[in-house]
Amino acid sequence: MRCLNEEIARKANREDECKGAFWEGRFKSQALLDEQALLACMMYVDLNPIRAGIADSLQSSDFTSIQERLNALSSNSVTPLSTQPPVDNTQPLPHKPLVKFDGATHLHQQTGIPFHFADYLELIDWTGRAIRHDKKGFIDNQRPKLLNELGIASDAWLLLAKEFRRQFSGISGRWDAMCAFKHKQGGKWCRGKSHSQALHPEQTNGLTLH
Template identity: 80%
Template sequence: MTSARRMLIDANTTPFYHVINRCVRRAFLCGEDKLTGRSYEHRRGWIVDKIKALSAIFCIDICAYAVMNNHYHLVLKIDVEEAKTLSPKEVISRWCQITKGHTVATRYMNGEALIDGERMLLDGLITEWHERLSSISWFMRCLNEEIARKANREDECKGAFWEGRFKSQALLDEQALLACMMYVDLNPIRAGIADSLQSSDFTSIQERISALKQVNNIIISPQAPVQSAKNKPQTINQSFAKFDAATHSSQQTGIPFHFADYLELIDWTGRAIRHDKKGFIDNQRPKLLNELGIASDAWLSSAKDFRRQYSGISGRWDAMCAFKLQQGGKWCRGKSSSEALHPNQPLG
């Protein structure tokens, strides 16, 4: 039985979620149809532009993305702290960028006086809109509805464009977040449609590297990306969650790793999973793997099969079981994968 989305996504448990959506009717989200020769590559830009526009409106940051031929992946972070700071006028202003809003809200923004009944209605609307602005479900609804309408209009057809509801995975800790981001960023390399991070079009890692090169005037080669990036500040589109190793403790304000360490790990992992780079796994292990104590084989298995290793939850096994119990379920998939990714967790 399908679980309600509000049970699958809980910002109080974790702000990080992996979401996937796929096309139906063998439709092309992007890519080229070899039967007709028609190209749909421009649709990749639709997705990327829309997620950035929505991120600027919603209290939701983008950790990673990859837009593939008939599906896309997002790793999103709910910015709970930003949501708490929104004033009523900011809530109305943001929500009215998505919908027409309400006449009472428009009058309030114009400084018109409201009677008691209108004020009560406005308070209810603001509360509802405030909750929606930190909702991944509403973020995905706004994204998918627009892309579906544009694609159907272009294809001159009607009907469903997406394969039912989007799939989501809760990422309960740093290891799960790191493995999932790596899985998403390496999608084109794993699929054999790109042979380097720089050529992985329409991925967050390509955009992050490009921003780093442009702002800091450096060259990141496939052979030595990390040495070039060391001690360089990361400047990226404001829609992106920032890498900040200081968030290992207390309040979570970003991705809890240094970008240089992430870049070192993804470069090493990308080479190791390529068919033409056999044996690279035996070279120097990245710093993050040593810090987290994750075995090389377990890490590479996660980078290749993260989506299939778990169902809707990834993290320490005891935390996964507790989250599932909170949802009203009794069983979840991924115990062996979780134990491999968290070698120091208590045995369950």
């Protein structure tokens, strides 16, 4: 990241014929130890413009990957999410693993990150509407499929979407994995236990419930 930042700063300074740092502050490194942490971080980054109040929708969030993916969906004439039938949250969910997702617009292209693009799009659309400044406190009763599959509470998820970077100190994931990672790095203290448990509701006090 230091090399990347330096190169961008040098190019910007040449273009503007000036000197000095290009970025406002230092970058922050965050270790993401599992899929839940990865999903929360992706959501936090993709919703930056909406959370900052400089965009009111995903489609108007310029220079974001989610806008590019939505444009790809539109150009490929994929059925919009809003036209899909609503999920019946009263029915039990089938126990099947999340499929892989790397941002591709079609299922056969997906590799890497274990989420359907359609499910991710549903979740980010729902989250973006809920954290808009003109709709404070709004939580739609229609919970996204991914929240149901992962068992994450709506209010806990919305807090993560707004304050993910502040809730953890360089590590996010299951609490026991966070502690092990910190110990391996030579540290003795972790921050974010309650937020880790909210993101992984199957764990209590660092232990897995069976």
